[in-house]
Amino acid sequence: MSTPNKVSKVSKSVRLENIVKIFQDPQSGQKVTAVDNVSFELLPGELVTLLGPSGCGKTTVLRMLSGFEQPSSGRILIGGTDVTQVPANKRDTAMVFQSYGLFPHMNVFDNVAYGLKLRKLPHAEVEEKVLRFLDMVGLKDLAKRPPSRLSGGQQQRVALARSLIVEPSVLLLDEPLSNLDALLREQMRVEIRRLQKSLGITAMYVTHDRVEAMSLSDRIIVMQSGRIIQIGTPSEIYRNPVNPFVAGFVGKAAFFSCTVRAIGERCAVEVKGQTFELPRWASGLAPGASAVVMARPESLLLGKPGTGIEDGTVTTNVYLGSSVESWVSTELGDILVQIDNPDVKKVWAEGERVSLTFDPDLAKVLSPEDEPA
Amino acid sequence: MFTRKRVTGFILSLVFVLLLGYWVFSNIRGAFLSLAEDRQLQTVAAVTTSFPEDDVEAWLTRTGPQRSAYLIAFVPSLPAPGEPIRATGDEALLALCDRSYAESEFARGFDNVAYEEVYRAKGEWTAGKVSGSLVFAPVLTSGEGGALLLLFDQAGERSFLQLLHVLSAVALLLFTLVLWQILFSRDPITGFAIVGLFLMTLTFVAYPLFEALRLSFVQEGRFSLEIWRSILSSRNYREALFGSLTLGFWTATTSTAVGFLFAFVCSRTNVRFKTFIATMGTLPVISPPFSLTLSVILLFGNNGLITRFLSSLGVSDFSIYGLPGLVAVQTMGMFPIAFLTLSGVLEAIDSTFEEAALNLSASRWETFSSVTLPLALPGILSAWLLVFTNSLADFANPLILSGNFRVLSLESYLEVTGMNRLGHGAALSILLLLPTLTAFLVQRFWVSRRSFVTVTGKPSGRITELTTPAARRVLTTLIAAIILLLLMLYGTIIAGCFVKNWGIDYSFSLENIGEALSRARDALVDTVTLAGIATPIAGFLAMIAALLIVRKKFAGKRLLEALLMTPFALPGTLVGISFILAFNRPPLILVGTAAIIVINYVVRELPVGIEGGIASLRQIDPAIEEAATDLGADSATVFRTIVLPLIRPAFISSLSYTFVRSMTAVSAVIFLISARWYHLTVLIYNFSENLRFGLASVLSTVLIFIVFGVFGLMRLMVRRNENLAKSITHGA
Incomplete structure (x- = not known):
């Protein structure tokens, strides 16, 4: 694995202001408040983890950040610009999914190249950049393989490279390690941290695994029932929990x-x-x-x-x-x-x-x- | 989203378009009306110059009644304002004069006439059945003067203006929707797709059905239950309803039995040639209509080979026409539906249940009757109901084979084409819809929910031999007999191509082939062209609709789904009748065009494609599409680069299904064909009605080869995709 070149783009801050998300149950019509008045800020280049038990609204927050969900009220700012109304495909974020969401009908190379092709980059440039990023995650030799013939860890790396290559302002990771076994999880944890730090990219990480949160994050946001309970560095949260x-x-x-x-x-x-x-x-x-x-x-x-x-x-x-x-x-x-x-x-x-x-x-x-x- | 700038923009452009539209609209309206007025004044001039010196009465009767464009009356001496009018001429017009002589327009009219001016009264006037504009004209030739009253019928003008109104409203509505999507939607492409599908289903599903229903309640322009009363009190129609139900019952029962036999042998025994059995159990479902019927006629018809043979043996009262023959032919054509349903059900029942029973020392028969059969029961019921609906809606077989036996689908066709009673035809096919829809809904929402199969999980892949050798011999003999019969039927059609004149002269001949191909060339080209146009449209629409239904959240989704799926449960005759009712008058005149046939194909075959698309989309992790969106792809790009390649098997199936069904359509299309656009199946029907069995055989054979070829091609293409399908379900 080579050391990644620093992504030239200046990383951006992220701000959520009084975000509320109310879902309506399609059958019963009942309204459920999934996210209740959440505000926080990510500093440029910082990796912040949303930590909480399942159903606490952390994934919903992430999906609102990526643009897949629309907040019921509140504002989202990326780099100082209000993006609340910007649809997911026009938002400068990239997400790594829990199930990776690799395109099964494309090989590793085409998976990673997808975002660049959408941006209509010249062919040579696409090729050069894809190979550089595949090299960065250590998969240069597997470029022609279909995703179905990769191990879980390798699939994870492809997903990571595919998201990083479009040089997003914010990297979003939705429980990316939950499908891996314990040993791989530890490896990938280190890997993600290394890539994120060296690219200097702002990242938001969602997990319910406290060890993951503790070992990765600059800061942790603990959520419960749609509310933020505590924001702090891992040691603050560990030593000085609010409740x-x-x-x-x-x-x-x-x-x-x-x-x-x-x-x-x-x-x-x-x-x-x-x-x-x-x-x-x-x-x-x-x-x-x-x-x-x-x-x-x-x-x-x-x-x-x-x-x-x-x-x-x-x-x-x-x-x-x-x-x-x-x-x-x-x-x-x-x-x-x-x-x-x-x-x-x-x-x-x-x-x-x-x-x-x-x-x-x-x-x-x-x-x-x-x-x- | 709803920023002040956008809302103002929306309102401003709407106001602008409204003003512009109104300006255009009133210009067209004004120009048209002044044109109509000019024509009326010309007519008035012509009438007044032809006014005779004597015998005004005769002249009035000559000019007035036979010209339906206007009514005419003569007022010999001008009345003073407010006085009753003494006039001669059209009685309805005189009645109008008696009614309204006191009105100021009359006074003004006679005033103008006194100055020898023509005057057109303001407003609209009605006399009897005619309503329109009233013109006062001076009589110039007569010495003492007098006035002519002319009332022009403006029905044509009114309907033109009505059309103009409808078109403007539709244009405005479309513009508003498009503008709304562009300004306020985060995903305008999806918005357009949803609006487009709504417009399509409302226009081509809801509107024709509504028209059919409306017509069955209307007699001479007003609401009436007359049609329904006559239908429900007529013994013939009651007989037809009962006939349809009887036929459906027997066909469903025998088809389910045969289908179960095939499915059981394929999934629960170790006989050889299973692939062959399964293929033979599937083929009839894609056979063109009339093909099995045709060969049954060739063999068992009044002049058929076997009928002749039987009568030479002394059996003379044998006739295939009627209920037993219909049940036999329908069973041959429809048991594959039961077979496909039941083999799915039986394969999903885990053999370990049967092994458990055998292990508990139940005999094979006990195992079958206490384990296999109860587990398969919901499936059996489901298959029965599916065949029942199909039998009721079937039109091609009764058309040729019913004899004196009456069924509803055929009666409604005869009402429309034979008696030209569209209202009765519509009512009869709506009557047919009731049992069809009931069976469909029961199958869909009740039986399929009671299925035990889903609980059992994946099949183990092992087969427990459930039959004793003796039982197996009985089963295989039965199956062999049915397959032989099928092969004989298909063989007869092919043989029919090479026989000079079936029933009379059995000598070998190639004449029929040449004649059939030259006479049917246009129809063949039409049929393939129309099916070829409909196929990609239906395929893409089905996949888009499936994507919207599975993945997107929007208001009215359930309604859209219901509208899209409705045609699946509709008998073809009802669709055909409702299409000619709805589209032979403004604002959409489509009868006689290729478009109405293509639209009919698309609307009718869409539901199956959508179901396939939905099933395969449900297997695909939504994160795959979200990942593409996240990387910057808009909805259309996601559909093109991700969704379509992933659901390719469903897409290809939908394409080939639409093509095959469109090539073999008959029940709806028989109402929609025209001299310009003909369909091969109808031609086959015409040939066999005219006893040109050789020609019909050739065309059937051609159609069978095309359809089987396309079907085989599709199977090959889909199989190549299986790898992909597997990797999708495994999540990566």
Whole structure:
């Protein structure tokens, strides 16, 4: 694979303003709000992921960006120009579909060349450019093959090359890796990130897979039931989720009910009679309110029974080399505890009674109203 | 979308076109009216100069009544304003005078006459059946003076103006739609396609049907139930309705039995020559009409080979004409419908069910009767209903074979062509539509939903032998007998080409071939030309319609789908009658042209093509088309470069289906042909009616070869596409 030449076009920003999409059920005539007042902005050259459970409206947002769906209200701007009324074929976006949507009656070369031929480029130029892009995705040797004789990963690369070759202002990816097996998925993830960064193209990525979102994105937009819940960098979302839903969706987490005692420099909470002072807390909490403490597996600590806030039994230990994952069965359910540097720290044997507590510096107080997913 | 600029643009251009249109319209109208007025004044001048010195009465009767263009009356002495008029002449006109002498126009008229001026009264005047303009003319030759009253009939003018109105309205509507699409649609090409299909179906499906329905309720220009009363109270027509139903019942039953036999043997036993059996089970469905009928006449007709043979054996009361003969011939022609339906159903029933039953130590017969048959039952019912509809709508076979037996399709044809009673013909074919439509709807929405087959998933590809050797021998013997009969029928047609004069002189001759080809050359060229024109139109329209129905969201989609599919359920005779009703008068006069035949083909064969297109589009991932759109292709480009290549098999099938059906059309086309545009099947019918069986055989053979050739070609082309079809369904 060669290093791609930088696409000469200046990448553009994308802005959605108060986008609402209401679908009407053709049978019952009922109206469903799929996207509810969504606004965000993509900076030029940025890769932003829409993350959320299926049915949360993320794909609808992407389809409105590409022009396949028309927003019920709101505006879409690409590079500062209002494109809300521009149909899909005249919009400067390119989409990579979940099922790739390769043209089965054309070979790899013709698939990639399709967009250029529509733009009536000279034949020689088309050929040169297609081969360059096929080279970029490592498929130069397979140019004459029909898509049906390619592996899933290869098909994915063709779809990617076909979208990138038209030099779109915005690249849209709709769960592009969901049809691949785990190993290929990891490879393609790296590949997509490499191409996107080196071409400097603005990209919007839709997925329900948190690992994908975390590893690819400059920023993540978490959606739930058609609304944006949180926008932030992967580490912000992971460390500082706004509610238990986001916390549970982007990673493993344990939740302990607590009562807020005081809020000052830190937030003091009482968990089972013990008081902790945490540096981070959700807005809107006031002393006396009931809340939850969210702690990630790596911020959970195990000790002798009775020493922590919740007792339980170690059921399984998974040895991962740099760490050990211990599953602890408690009255709150099965909780995952990650023990880093197991050669140094104590690993409790399976079947042993233990007690759980958390490192207050790494945990966060959240408002309990949203149940974790 | 609805920006202020565009809305103003829309309104401004609409206003501009309205003004321009009105200007053109009123100019044409004015020019036409002044022309008509000039003609009237010329007539008036001619009439007044011919006014006699004496015997005015005789002159009036001479000039007035026999000239239907105007009514005339003579007023010997001018009345004072407001006084009653004493006049002689046309009675209706005199009645008008008595009615309206007090009106100011009359006073003004006589005033002008007093100054020896011709005066044309304002407004429209009606006397009896005539209405139009009233002219007051002075009598110059008579010494004491007097006035002539002339009332000109303006029916011609009125209908011209009416046509002008309709055309302007249609032009304005079209302009508005086009402008709307261009300004306000994100996808004008799709918009045009939708509007175009709507206009087409409304004009060529809804409008003729409405006209047929309307005519059956109209007698002498006003609403009346007279036609329906006479039809429903007539014993002949009741007999025909009952006859159609009886025929349909028996044909459907025997066809389903034969079709099931073929399908069962092909899908559930291990007999040899399955491909041959399947081919023989399919061929009759594309055979031209009259071909099987013709050979049945050649063999079993009054002078047929077998009839002669039987009478030499002493059987003299044998006759093929009537119900039994019709059932036999229809079964031969229609069992393929049942076969194709049932083999699909039986192949989809997984053999593992039968294996499970056999495994539970059921006998083969028990397995068949308790597993296979119940699973196939919805399919059997479906096949029965399909054949039933086809039998009711069938027209060609009864035309030749019915004898004294009456069926509705034939009666409606005889009403129209024999008695010239279009209203009765329309009513009868509407009556025929009721059972046809009922069966069609039951099959479509009830039986097909009760099918168990879809639940079972993919066929395993294995066949469980369900028959004992003895049973198999019985089944194969039956099938062999039917195939032999079919081969004999086809063979007879070919033999008929080479026989000098069938029934009289069986010596070998090539005369018929030469004569038939020279006499039928024009008809053959017409038939192929018309089918050739209709084929690509129907093929493309079907694929476009399928794409719109499957992929696009728009208001009125269900209505459009229903309109497009309706002709499938309509008996051909109804389509034919409604077309001649709707298109032999303004605004669309098409009767006698090639266009009406082509349009008829397109409209009637479109539904099958659309169904095929829909089925194959549903297998294609919509992301493929979206990807093309996303890369910058507009709707037309997506259709041309992506959709059409992907649904090529459906497209080719639709093309060949339309061609074959158009080549073998008869029931609707028999009403629409003209001296200029003739159809081969009708010619075959004429030849066999005139007992020129040799000529009919030659033409049937030619038609069979063309149709089978096209069908075979299509099969080859589609098979080459199977690879593609597979890769489409696998998602990439």
